[in-house]
Amino acid sequence: MNNTHRQIAVIGGGLSGICSAYFLAAKGYEVAVIERRAHAAEEATFGNSGLLAPGAAMPLTLPGAFATFAGRFQEEPRVLLASGADFKRNRWMRQTRQAQQQRFAANKLRLTRLSAYGQELTRQLQEHYAMEHENSSGVFHLFRTPLEAARMASLQEGAQQCEVKHKTLDTAEIRLLEPAFSSEAALAGALYYPDDIAGNCVLFAKQMRNAAQELGVSFHFSSTVKSIQPEFGGRVALELESPHLDSRLTTDGVVLAAGMQTAELLRPLDTPLPMRALQSYSALVPVKNPDDAPNMALFDDSYKVAMTRLGNRIRITGLLGFMPPSQAIPPKALRNLLKIAGDYYPNAANYNQAHFWSSTIPILPNGMPLFGPTRHGNVFVNVGHGVTGWAAAVGSARVLADMVAGEKSAVDTEGFLPQDLAA
Template sequence: MNNTQRQIAIIGGGLSGICSAFFLAAQGHDVVVIERRSHVAEEATFGNAGLLAPGSALPLTLPGALATLACRFKDEPRVLLAPGADFARNRWMRQTRQAQQHKFAANKLLLARLSAYGLELTRQLQAHYAMENENSQGVFHLMRAPAEAARMEALQQAAQQCELRYKVLDTAGIRQLEPAFSSEAALAGAVYYPDDVAGNCVLFAKQMRNAAQELGVRFHFDSTVRALQPDFGSRVTLELDSPHLPGRLTVDTVVVAAGAQSAALLKAVQMTLPLRALQTYSALVPVKNPDDAPNMALYDESYKVSMTRLGQRIRITGLLGFVPPSKTLPPKALRNLLKIAGDYYPNAANYNQAHFWSNTVGLLPGGMPLFGPTKYGNVFVNLGHGVTGWAGAVGSARILADMIGGETPELDPQGFLPQDLLAA
């Protein structure tokens, strides 16, 4: 155990920031979390799909160029595009497609290992703190398009190397396990992961905040970090707007876990991140017929949409919007979420009583998370986990805490480090 106590500031009160704070405090460090919102888990974490799923944890894939272009005109688009030319968006999407073409299998294996590690840590934490949960066991990964099913071999190889149980199914096989599943939607492929878990990520994040506070972590809300001023081999000064903190705060170490806001802060350490702020959409609907409702979660690869059962509610989350955030949600997104849910469980819920919301998430090309040290040894990052990155965020937080504390991580972080991204 490293007994050298450091003063550490975490920028961001989402799941990545909360868990980083918890594991660092457990090592004996003096930790403060600075969050611009009024509570924890109010941005990207609030839009999390609720999947603790090493099997269905995937690098981001996008439809082909022609399919994406057609999304502007479809009533049921796979992604939402703002009108007009956007060269930065097009470059980001091109980089993502290159990653899925050349690195899909390798990135899938990395994510599966990280998520399996995070799932085990989450189970330990939930058991140790007797946390309330709304967990369900088993996740179906569904593919509508042949191009998606063509990646089945990579999925199976990753599952085998990570010793994850899985089963390739057709529609009849799915209905044997989940009798309420409708066969109306045509599938090109499906994989069932019996040990994957779904649950309430926001509930977990709030309980992790309580656990972190028990270890002495201090949370400061309604507080914005305007800039970082790092020095090589020295301390880091944060410029703040806060009702609780002085305008300048100097600490030994900083962890940037501020989601889509991270890129602007990291310019101070000469790190230019191709971090894209995307919108995702969610619906919460009450169960109408329990016998027709899902008992296990599913993830629709074609539309990037998940369905999870939370007691007497069903959560539907997904779609990607390359559009500005707005209080008025795109009608296409709302129709799409309910259409996809109706494809699989048409009689499960009162879909006309759905409550909708949207969230902004920061994603890197390819959808791989990033964590570890920057070129300044006292500034670290933990970001880019996306809407299905619950397990990965927990795993990366523990690995990051070990690196900061001078310990050898249980899982090799290679492939997720800033130096790996910059070398790619």
């Protein structure tokens, strides 16, 4: 994008959109964020696990779903599936399995580098703005089956190449670091990342909104973008429904960080994105026995579930479902989240007092974030970070701002660009 064009609209007021707006404003752009909800960070960001963890960062492919299809784990499915035939879903899941089999190691390495960059940026921002946080250090990455544990070698290789500290542990060694960990939990393997962090992603996103406003970013809530129309002369027109904006807004460029709405807005521009909407389920439970509660976070690779300690609460996040959005959480999701938490910390919390919610997240077949310019040079995307993508979202927002400004970025963008989807 030409550096003389200075006005940018960012669609989406979650973590990706807020951070994109912040880094663009820091480079001197005039930025407006347009969000359909009444407040910031109310959709996918609200369902973030809280892991700020380059070591545990994983392409979000769903091999466990195929075991569910095959009849295993029916009572405790790895991925919840809506009943009935869905041929588009099945074809999409074959693509994600292919990505996991063929490109997992390379994508893991790319994602770790991006996440390490994002983690360092987050630390700098928290320090610079004296942000409140609920950070804890140390993340356990746990594998329940030998098949899943077989990937540990490639994970360790990626961590070593990215200079991420890590160590393999058995259950006894985990208990030395985390005495509350249950010895009843059967594991096929475990990795420990001492420098990985967990915290409150929503709190960070809201404080980043304040930081962006200090740089001049304007936020427009309860406002929906109906369409994007590239115009002659390199401008972009947005058709809006908003209580406080005109129905048509013309700008020099636009960043789409709007979850599944990103794909809907790009479809008329002949720029399809092969994203699927997944439901992510979360629970927040009060700590009952502090001595039996974790001090460090964990990520259960089998169920794609993270547990993070936030003061006197424990957050359990990440069980995924190809299910329609609903106010009613599927009973299996409720049972599974608490069952997984109880496997590791049975006496930590009042699990019968859990507060549940679900969030819709977009995911690509390769399980990777997607950011950069589309075939329309002044229309950019920044989506697909997933429930464990806090660090990657911050990193990609900074790299995207570099791209918009025509500057060299600190991270190699191969594998993250829209043009790479066909590769």
